[in-house]
Amino acid sequence: MTTSTRTMTDPLDSTDPQVLDYMLVPHRNFNLINGVHSPDEVDQIQNWDIRDSDIFAVTYPKSGTIWIQQILTLIEAKGDVTPNTEHLNAQRVPWIELIGSEKEFNTTPSPRLRVTHLQYKFMPLAVRQKRGKVIYVARNPKDVLVSYYHFHKYAAMLETPKDFNDFFEKFMEGKVFGNCWFEHIKTWYANRDNMNFLYITYEEMIKDLRSMVERMCRFLGKDLTEEQMASVVEHSTFRTMKQNPQANYKAVPDSLLDHNKGTFMRKVQSSSLPSARGSKSGSSSSRSSSSRSWKRDSSTSTLFPAEREGRAKLLYNLLQIPLLITILLLPQTYSGKRAQTFTHYSCITPLYLQSSKNCISDVSRL
Structure with a gap:
């Protein structure tokens, strides 16, 4: 359906049953972007x-x-x-x-x-x-x-x-x-x-x-x-x-990125995975400090206000515990293919696993 001659300005046929959602085009169980990728060309790689x-x-x-x-x-x-x-x-x-x-x-x-x-x-x-x-x-x-x-x-x-x-x-x-x-x-x-x-x-x-x-x-x-x-x-x-427009994508045309709505490089610090080394994660002061740091963060405070309900609130709670525990708990909440996907935690890499194991050890003592 998407061809090598398609451009970013070509309209999307929203009636096509193969269009997964808006501009996504499924191909070999992978979502490509309409007008940006060509399934035929991707197959030639x-x-x-x-x-x-x-x-x-x-x-x-x-x-x-x-x-x-x-x-x-x-x-x-x-x-x-x-x-x-x-x-x-x-x-x-x-x-x-x-x-x-x-x-x-x-x-x-x-x-x-x-x-x-x-x-x-x-x-x-x-x-x-x-x-x-x-x-x-x-x-x-x-x-x-x-x-x-x-x-x-x-x-x-x-x-x-x-x-x-x-x-x-x-x-x-x-x-x-x-x-x-x-x-x-x-x-x-x-x-x-x-x-x-x-x-x-x-x-x-x-x-x-x-x-x-x-x-x-x-x-x-x-x-x-x-x-x-x-x-x-x-x-x-x-x-x-x-500070470099060639590196921060400010030089990209507004037709591709609306710079009035956001910036490509929003912040330097990743929240990173928690590590329990040298700390008592079960202490109330540690938990409260972690909670306050999340609330101070500009991105998460707008995404997860105290009154928000539903899955966003669920994620906010999950963010307080390590990745491996999150992966183990998600199948209980999400069924079918989603649950199956998240049971592949054994393939998550050593860095993430080690950080999670450190926290699991502390969580078990709470």
């Missing part, structure tokens, strides 16, 4: 010729995509900021799933830097045979949910949510671009041994950006001097990127 020098960054939407784009271009430029001030992130590290991306990919000299939100099954077969390198960046799904909700409010190619309850329901059911967060990370992580694969998290990058950049350099075989490394780190900070 598996046949792309891959070079050993190709680098693919993979993220679920709102999981640090422009951050990893920024870091990769700076690493490749050995800290030279010129490319980062002259071209958009999306031009320096384009998405492989966009319409017309194959021709651009074939004509780009090495090293080719690319990014994708696609699931593992769509990747080039050569990548799944250890050609090229893949860096997967994961982010706490609680933060992804809130960030993705705000993004939907000003992204022209996506449906504006009726309210947070409505978006929460769709996020849980995977009725968004990228589908279910848990399924996305599971398919990639479960197949990590088939690729030259590096897994990192948004939370690790916030905690110690330099260490993560050094880790990426080792994985990519890049040897940077101390001065070059310092430049990469400095120009990959939230503060610096927020």
Whole structure:
């Protein structure tokens, strides 16, 4: 139905039964965006010729995509900021799933830097045979949910949510671009041994950006001097990127992003997963401090006011406990496919699991 000639201005046939919701087009159990992606072209990605020098960054939407784009271009430029001030992130590290991306990919000299939100099954077969390198960046799904909700409010190619309850329901059911967060990370992580694969998290990058950049350099075989490394780190900070219109997407036309309704880079700090190390999480002071910190946060205070009922209030309560407990409890609330999806917690990665286990130990003593 969607063809390679479709553009962002083409109308959506809302009567087509294959249109899942607003501008989403289901293809092979994955939601593409009408006018942005072509199912035929996405299917051709598996046949792309891959070079050993190709680098693919993979993220679920709102999981640090422009951050990893920024870091990769700076690493490749050995800290030279010129490319980062002259071209958009999306031009320096384009998405492989966009319409017309194959021709651009074939004509780009090495090293080719690319990014994708696609699931593992769509990747080039050569990548799944250890050609090229893949860096997967994961982010706490609680933060992804809130960030993705705000993004939907000003992204022209996506449906504006009726309210947070409505978006929460769709996020849980995977009725968004990228589908279910848990399924996305599971398919990639479960197949990590088939690729030259590096897994990192948004939370690790916030905690110690330099260490993560050094880790990426080792994985990519890049040897940077101390001065070059310092430049990469400095120009990959939230503060610096927020001031760079090529990195913060302020240069993107209003026809794609309504800058009056929001900003691409809203805040630096992830709520991160709670850790019980060195604290008595059962104490009333600790619980009350955690509650107050959530209420002070500008995004969550508007999303979860005290009087709100329904699933948003449920999520607010779930946010007070670690991710693993959340995954275990959700099947009791959501039935069918949603429940089945959230039982895949065993594939969630060690960083998230370890943080959750620490909290479970404390919760068991409450």
